[in-house]
Amino acid sequence: MVIKVKGTKPSRRNFLKAAAAAPVAAVAGSRAMAQEADPAIINKQPWMQYLGDGVDARPYGMPSQFEADVVRRDVPWLTADAVSSVNFTPLHELDGILTPNGLCFERHHAGIAEIDPAEHRLMINGLVDNPIVFTMEDLMRFPRENHVYFLECAANSGMEWAGSQLNGCQYTHGMIHNVMYTGVPLRLILEEAGVKTAGKWILPEGADASGMTRSIPMEKAMDDCLVAFKMNGEALRPEQGYPVRLVVPGWEGNMWVKWLRRIEVGDEPWHHREETSKYTDLLPDGTARRFTWEMDAKSVVTNPSPQAPLTHGPGPTVLTGVAWSGRGTVPRVDVTIDGGMTWHQARMSGPSLDKSMHRFYYEFDWDGSEMLIQSRAHDSTGYVQPTKNMLREVRGENSIYHNNGIQTWYVNEEGAAENVEIS
Amino acid sequence: MSKFLKILAPAAGGTASVLTLAYVLADQFVRDVPAPLRGVVSVSAANAQTSTQESGDVAEQAAETATADAEPEDAPVDAIEIASGEDAAGHTGGFGLGRTALPEEVVAWDIDIRPDGMGLPAGSGDVWTGEEVYVEKCAVCHGDFGEAVGRWPVLAGGWDTLEREDPVKTIGSYWPYLSTVYDYIYRAMPFGDAQSLEPDEIYAITAYILYLNNIVEDDFELSNENFLEVEMPNADGFFMDDREDTELAQFSGEVCMENCKDSVEITMRAAILDVTPGSDEDDTTESIAEASAEIEYADGDVTEEEMADGTEGAAEDAPEEVAADAEAAPEDSILAAVSTDPAVIDAGEGVYRACRACHAVGEGADNKVGPQLNGVVGNTIGAVDDFRYSNVFQEAHDAGDVWDVDTLSAFLANPRDAMPGTKMSYRGLQDEEDIAAIIAYLVDASVE
Numbered sequence: 034m035v036i037k038v039k040g041t042k043p044s045r046r047n048f049l050k051a052a053a054a055a056p057v058a059a060v061a062g063s064r065a066m067a068q069e070a071d072p073a074i075i076n077k078q079p080w081m082q083y084l085g086d087g088v089d090a091r092p093y094g095m096p097s098q099f100e101a102d103v104v105r106r107d108v109p110w111l112t113a114d115a116v117s118s119v120n121f122t123p124l125h126e127l128d129g130i131l132t133p134n135g136l137c138f139e140r141h142h143a144g145i146a147e148i149d150p151a152e153h154r155l156m157i158n159g160l161v162d163n164p165i166v167f168t169m170e171d172l173m174r175f176p177r178e179n180h181v182y183f184l185e186c187a188a189n190s191g192m193e194w195a196g197s198q199l200n201g202c203q204y205t206h207g208m209i210h211n212v213m214y215t216g217v218p219l220r221l222i223l224e225e226a227g228v229k230t231a232g233k234w235i236l237p238e239g240a241d242a243s244g245m246t247r248s249i250p251m252e253k254a255m256d257d258c259l260v261a262f263k264m265n266g267e268a269l270r271p272e273q274g275y276p277v278r279l280v281v282p283g284w285e286g287n288m289w290v291k292w293l294r295r296i297e298v299g300d301e302p303w304h305h306r307e308e309t310s311k312y313t314d315l316l317p318d319g320t321a322r323r324f325t326w327e328m329d330a331k332s333v334v335t336n337p338s339p340q341a342p343l344t345h346g347p348g349p350t351v352l353t354g355v356a357w358s359g360r361g362t363v364p365r366v367d368v369t370i371d372g373g374m375t376w377h378q379a380r381m382s383g384p385s386l387d388k389s390m391h392r393f394y395y396e397f398d399w400d401g402s403e404m405l406i407q408s409r410a411h412d413s414t415g416y417v418q419p420t421k422n423m424l425r426e427v428r429g430e431n432s433i434y435h436n437n438g439i440q441t442w443y444v445n446e447e448g449a450a451e452n453v454e455i456s
Numbered sequence: 457m458s459k460f461l462k463i464l465a466p467a468a469g470g471t472a473s474v475l476t477l478a479y480v481l482a483d484q485f486v487r488d489v490p491a492p493l494r495g496v497v498s499v500s501a502a503n504a505q506t507s508t509q510e511s512g513d514v515a516e517q518a519a520e521t522a523t524a525d526a527e528p529e530d531a532p533v534d535a536i537e538i539a540s541g542e543d544a545a546g547h548t549g550g551f552g553l554g555r556t557a558l559p560e561e562v563v564a565w566d567i568d569i570r571p572d573g574m575g576l577p578a579g580s581g582d583v584w585t586g587e588e589v590y591v592e593k594c595a596v597c598h599g600d601f602g603e604a605v606g607r608w609p610v611l612a613g614g615w616d617t618l619e620r621e622d623p624v625k626t627i628g629s630y631w632p633y634l635s636t637v638y639d640y641i642y643r644a645m646p647f648g649d650a651q652s653l654e655p656d657e658i659y660a661i662t663a664y665i666l667y668l669n670n671i672v673e674d675d676f677e678l679s680n681e682n683f684l685e686v687e688m689p690n691a692d693g694f695f696m697d698d699r700e701d702t703e704l705a706q707f708s709g710e711v712c713m714e715n716c717k718d719s720v721e722i723t724m725r726a727a728i729l730d731v732t733p734g735s736d737e738d739d740t741t742e743s744i745a746e747a748s749a750e751i752e753y754a755d756g757d758v759t760e761e762e763m764a765d766g767t768e769g770a771a772e773d774a775p776e777e778v779a780a781d782a783e784a785a786p787e788d789s790i791l792a793a794v795s796t797d798p799a800v801i802d803a804g805e806g807v808y809r810a811c812r813a814c815h816a817v818g819e820g821a822d823n824k825v826g827p828q829l830n831g832v833v834g835n836t837i838g839a840v841d842d843f844r845y846s847n848v849f850q851e852a853h854d855a856g857d858v859w860d861v862d863t864l865s866a867f868l869a870n871p872r873d874a875m876p877g878t879k880m881s882y883r884g885l886q887d888e889e890d891i892a893a894i895i896a897y898l899v900d901a902s903v904e
Binding site (some may be wrong): 047091098101106107108109110111112113114116117142143147156157158159163164165166167168171172174175196197198199200201204222224225227236238242243244246294297299301304305306309310313315317318319320321322323324325327331340367371372373374375376377378405410411414415416417418419423427430431442447451452453454455456 | 458550551553554555556557561562565566568569570571572574597606607609610618619621622623625627630631632633635636639640644647648650652693694695697698699700704705706707710711712713714715716717718719720721722723724725726727728731732733844862872877897
């Protein structure tokens with residue numbers, strides 16, 4: 034394969050770091066020999082000799098100090114102020130399908146509301162037989178369910194509409210997380226208030242200073258929405274809506290109102306700021322789609338990627354990534370390492386759950402030549418993740434939201450990766 | 457689903473793995489709380505797992521599917537039992553939870569506005585009053601004429617730009633409903649002081665924004681009476697999501713797997729305009745380079761505390777702080793209390809062997825598991841650059857505490873008592889002479 038590269042050669046800091054740490058490249062089938070004994074084996078390590086922390090030293094366990102790089106990161110120029118901004122999940126550092134709570138990306142419109150659960154109330158009002166106020170204790174007395182769902186910001190990959198811009202899947206695809214929620218079916222809570230026949234929409238509202246609101250059709254509210262208070266088994270993190278948030282499976286993250294304090298029932302949508310000025314998809318003819326709730330099937334290769342270059346040289350190589358669809362499961366992902374001339378069906382691994390992230394792997398012997406890596410998700414409805422150009426043909430370049438086009442990473446002979454687009 | 461499982465099952469290997477998978481799947485397939493509600497109330501004492509028979513069947517199928525390619529005789533009994541547990545949630549007519557909201561409570565919280573005017577409070581405000589309030593409350597972010605400061609939202613202008621390459625989506629050019637303006641200001645503005653404006657002020661600000669967008673004249677007064685008469689220029693610019701008709705069929709179907717193209721060319725590269733935080737500065741525009749430089753993520757030397765605070769930039773300030781702290785510290789008088797007796801120093805070198813694995817001192821000393829110790833005696837606690845201290849050290853550092861003979865002796869005698877929460881896993885020195893010796897050695901061995 035001949036890859037024509039325009040512009041300067043990649044000289045990424047990530048790559049330089051990685052190259053410095055790279056050991057002797059392994060060639061498939063031939064095991065390397067050491068020249069001298071490994072100090073890691075020969076020398077007594079302090080952890081082999083001296084005692085470690087006792088059980089009470091870390092009452093809430095944190096990652097190893099050697100994982101200090103695994104953090105959410107933001108793109109400072111993207112927004113006016115950190116209190117109304119976003120940071121990104123480090124997808125390239127994660128595996129499996131669940132996102133650790135402390136790494137779930139954040140998107141706030143007026144900062145993190147720090148709420149005392151004893152002072153928190155959930156009100157149901159509007160077109161209901163009986164407007165109700167619930168305390169957190171009341172909510173805990175409803176039957177609960179557990180479900181793993183992805184939450185993806187509608188603007189995930191939104192910076193890439195006009196072309197490759199950010200180097201790293203954390204930045205291009207990191208506005209997503211996937212956790213197990215424990216919560217009460219919204220249906221039970223609405224039924225407790227008694228929805229009037231005319232009630233066709235709900236308006237969940239957050240308790241933060243942005244007063245986040247979105248209109249949600251009653252069918253969805255009665256179907257699979259949850260009023261959740263736990264994520265991955267523990268209380269929601271403050272930045273994820275503690276003490277209680279709405280879960281709207283498969284639909285854009287902005288609708289999953291955090292710090293949920295009120296749900297109004299109405300006969301029409303409210304057309305509030307986040308469903309008119311924002312989260313509407315402008316098309317080339319100047320008109321805009323509204324209420325684009327469902328998240329289209331999407332995937333991305335997380336390793337290798339610009340923040341996670343190949344450092345081991347040619348030989349056995351693990352390619353992995355994640356895929357998801359707001360319309361169901363992802364039973365199949367195809368990957369290519371030659372820019373789409375030849376595709377291979379990836380190996381799915383881990384639970385395949387409805388509206389949840391899926392993990393895929395493709396193991397191969399890298400010959401050390403340049404690669405153009407892509408992944409292509411097929412969801413359970415038969416929808417196949419389109420290329421970016423297929424999306425642009427329909428939507429142009431100004432719709433900001435719902436960019437689920439196929440991502441390409443160029444990997445050079447040294448293993449450094451770069452965000453590119455290809456013909 | 458079954459295809460996925462067939463792929464997975466062989467890879468998973470042991471029956472135990474398959475059982476785990478079946479368990480997870482069965483659990484997920486349980487539609488815990490049935491719809492429609494059934495007229496059965498029961499309490500499940502064993503666990504919180506609830507389901508209908510119907511969902512139990514689904515789980516059973518899932519479990520069967522999961523083991524189909526493995527060992528059918530090892531049916532995941534646990535999964536089936538859990539999935540078909542008692543129906544704890546089949547409750548009709550509500551649970552009687554919560555309490556009725558008082559009318560004044562609903563009024564206090566239900567202040568949202570709809571395009572049909574529902575929720576609009578009585579009141580009015582004119583353009584000129586609006587300008588005064590706007591300049592005082594809004595212009596700091598949105599600019600005097602709605603042109604915006606920095607990256608804050610532009611409120612005015614942008615007409616006829618929606619079809620262009622760089623559309624300017626403002627209230628005048630894009631927003632379909634005036635109610636959205638009122639609602640948003642009413643509930644969420646001014647930024648950082650939400651719900652502080654009176655209805656008349658919001659009518660006035662809204663009137664001024666309409667004026668800025670050439671939608672009304674300067675003598676206009678907006679009120680709840682004439683609110684619905686205002687038509688927004690882009691009111692007809694929106695339509696319901698039509699992806700189902702325009703995209704889904706086109707993006708579904710067979711895909712090419714082999715010989716899909718003859719050649720491939722890179723058409724766009726992120727390195728051309730690299731705006732990735734922490735990326736090489738020579739690739740970036742000046743302003744973006746500055747923003748990146750403030751962050752310096754990629755170096756990996758951000759401390760735990762700085763991450764918690766979200767103030768990565770503080771790392772750059774640290775050296776200056778340390779210098780200032782060191783100046784303020786009465787270092788000489790501290791060092792005067794330390795023995796310079798060569799015998800003591802020699803003894804200290806012996807004792808120090810227990811520390812060497814984690815701490816370096818002397819020429820070229822780098823941080824290891826613990827910080828390098830050059831100049832530690834007499835210095836501010838927690839002052840070594842690029843070392844991730846535990847919170848207790850960071851607090852001591854921030855408080856300006858200094859390692860003198862007393863504090864260091866107490867720490868070496870019992871690290872966890874002296875600095876609760878320290879990450880140093882060392883039980884402490886029993887002998888006071890050893891402590892004095894090690895301090896003497898640290899002073900002697902230190903280099904600038």
